[in-house]
Amino acid sequence: MSAATLRPARAVQPAGRLLFSLFVTPIFAIAMLAMAVLTAPAFAHDAKPTAAKPQGWSYPFACCANYDCRTTHTGEVLEKPEGYVIAGTGEVVPMSDKRVKDSPDGDFHWCAHQAGLDAGKTICLFVPPRSY
Known part of the structure; x- marks a missing residue:
């Protein structure tokens, strides 16, 4: 063989x-x-550092989807008896609304559809401690 x-x-x-x-x-x-x-974990984007929070802080993903939140300028959010009024849109967010959150740095932060444009509808509103 x-x-x-x-x-x-x-x-x-x-x-x-x-x-x-x-x-x-x-x-x-x-x-x-x-x-x-x-299935990777989703991360929120960060608020800019302030004197109260020098390291900044992260917006919850449910509020911002990585781009919808920003710190407001003076007068953009007004505290009125009927709630928080978004000056650019006239939208009123009642103080008891579930979209109202405590602000970790003591500043107003507005999270709205359309990447925070003035035409947006509020997703979350971070507010400082209420005035007396």
């Missing part, structure tokens, strides 16, 4: 299995990568 007859024959991969490995495997890899990206 020769050495060639003692070696096992090399298996030929069926065409269907070749197609599976060429097309399905990369699709599976892309799907797994997409799942990893989509």
Whole structure:
């Protein structure tokens, strides 16, 4: 017997299995990568540092979706008997509204749809301690 007859024959991969490995495997890899990206923890963006919070602080993701919050300028949010009035839109956010949050740095912060543009609708409003 020769050495060639003692070696096992090399298996030929069926065409269907070749197609599976060429097309399905990369699709599976892309799907797994997409799942990893989509299930990664979402991080909120940060408020700018202030004297009260020199390290800054993070807006909750539910309020900002990474771009909808900003510190307001003086007079943009007015404290009135009916609630907090957003001067640019006239929107009134009652003080008991669930969108009203305590401000960690003592400044007003407005989170609104449309990236905080004056035409936006309030998602969250961070307010300093109430005046007496």
